[in-house]
Amino acid sequence: MTQTRDVLEVLREAFGADVVGAYQHGSAVLGGLRPHSDIDVFAVLRRSTTARERRTLVEELMGFSGERARHGPARPVELTLVVQSEVSPWRYPPNCEFQYGEWLRDDYERGATPSPTPSPDLAPLITMVRGADAPLLGPPPADVLPPVPPEDLRRALVAGVPELLDELETDTRNVLLTLARVWMTLATGTITSKDAAADWALERLAADERGPLAHARAVYLGAEEEAWDGLLPRLRGHAACVVREIERLATDAPPEAGPY
Numbered sequence: 388m389t390q391t392r393d394v395l396e397v398l399r400e401a402f403g404a405d406v407v408g409a410y411q412h413g414s415a416v417l418g419g420l421r422p423h424s425d426i427d428v429f430a431v432l433r434r435s436t437t438a439r440e441r442r443t444l445v446e447e448l449m450g451f452s453g454e455r456a457r458h459g460p461a462r463p464v465e466l467t468l469v470v471q472s473e474v475s476p477w478r479y480p481p482n483c484e485f486q487y488g489e490w491l492r493d494d495y496e497r498g499a500t501p502s503p504t505p506s507p508d509l510a511p512l513i514t515m516v517r518g519a520d521a522p523l524l525g526p527p528p529a530d531v532l533p534p535v536p537p538e539d540l541r542r543a544l545v546a547g548v549p550e551l552l553d554e555l556e557t558d559t560r561n562v563l564l565t566l567a568r569v570w571m572t573l574a575t576g577t578i579t580s581k582d583a584a585a586d587w588a589l590e591r592l593a594a595d596e597r598g599p600l601a602h603a604r605a606v607y608l609g610a611e612e613e614a615w616d617g618l619l620p621r622l623r624g625h626a627a628c629v630v631r632e633i634e635r636l637a638t639d640a641p642p643e644a645g646p647y
Contacts, residue, residue: 390426390452390461390462391411391523393451394409394448394464394466395409395523395524397444397448398430398524401443401444402436405433405434406432406433407430407431407432407471407526407531408431408524408525408526408528409428409429409430409431409522409523409524410430410431410516410519410521410522410523410528411427411428411521412427412428412515412516412521413426413427413465413515414580414581415427415521416519416521417515417519417579417580417583418579418580418582418583420462421582421608421609422607422608422609424462425462425463425464425465425488426452426462426463426464426465428466428467428523429466429467429512429513429516429528430469431468431469431470431471431474431525431531431532432484433471434470436503438500438502441500441502442500444466444487445487445495445501448464448466449492449495449496452487452489453489453492454489463488463489464487464489465486465487465489466485466486467483467486467487467512468483468485469481469484469509470482470484470503475531475533476533477533477534477536477539479507479536479539479542479543480505480507480509480510480543481505481506481507481513482503482504482506483505483506483508483509485503486506487501490558507543507546507547508543509543510535510539510543510544511535511540511543511544511572511578513532514540514578516528517529517532517534537576540572541573541637544569544572544573544633545573545634547569548569548633551565551566551569552630555626556622559603559615559622560603560606560607560613562626563585563599563600563622563626564582564600564603565581566626566630567584567587567588567600567629568584569633570588570632570633571587571588572584573633573636573637581604581607582604582607582608585600585601585603585604585607586604588600588629589601589604591632592625592629593628596624596625596628598618598621598625599618599621599622599625599626600625600629602614602615602618
C-alpha cells in the first residue's frame with residue numbers, strides 16, 4: 388500500500404540504520420482493512436529522537452494522513468516509535484518515544500510537537516505487534532520486543548477506560564468498539580479485530596443494550612452511515628454495562644494470553 392511505503396520512507400530518511408525494525412499491526416493484519424481503518428505502523432529505534440526530528444515526522448505525516456492530508460484525503464496513519472532500550476528489558480509503564488495519530492492533528496497543526504512519555508497503552512500495542520508478526524523492515528518483532536506480562540497487559544487495558552469514557556460523545560464509534568475489545572481481551576486473553584470483538588460482546592449483552600455497539604460495528608464495516616442522534620440517550624447506559632463487566636474481570640485471575 389502506498390501510504391505504508393510512505394511511512395517507511397519517512398522512517399528511513401529520518402533515522403536510517405537506527406531503525407531496528409518496523410511492523411504492521413491493526414486491521415491490516417486482523418482480518419483486513421475496513422472503510423474507517425487506520426494504517427498502523429510500529430517502529431523500534433536504536434536511539435532517542437530530537438525535538439526537530441519529531442517535528443519533521445509530524446510535518447511529513449500530515450502530508451499523506453487522513454481527510455485533511457495536504458496531498459489529498461487518505462486513510463489515517465498511526466505511527467508509534469519506541470527506543471529499544473526503553474522497552475527491553477520490559478518495564479511498566481513503558482516509554483513511548485513518538486506517536487502520530489489523526490486524533491492529535493489539531494494540536495499538531497497548532498505547532499505542538501510530541502515528546503517522549505510513559506505510556507501504558509504500549510502494553511497492548513506491543514502484544515498486538517508481536518502477535519501479528521508482520522515485519523515491514525528488520526527482524527521478526529519477537530526478536531526485538533519482549534513479551535508483555537499478562538498482569539501488565541491487564542492493568543494497561545483497565546487504566547485506559549476513564550480516558551475512553553471521556554471521549555464517548557466525541558469519538559463514539561471508536562470508543563464503543565475499543566471498550567468491547569477491552570472486555571473481550573480481559574475475558575479471553577486474545578486481542579482481535581474491532582468488529583470481531585464487537586460480535587463477541589454483542590452475544591453477551593442484553594437485547595436492549597446492543598443498539599449503540601451494533602451501530603458502531605456496522606459503521607466500521609461500511610454497512611451503515613454514521614448517525615448517533617437516535618442512540619445518544621442510550622450511550623452512557625451501554626458504556627456503563629460494558630464497564631461493569633470490565634471492572635468485574637479486572638478483579639479476576641487473568642487468562643492465558645492468546646496469539647494476538
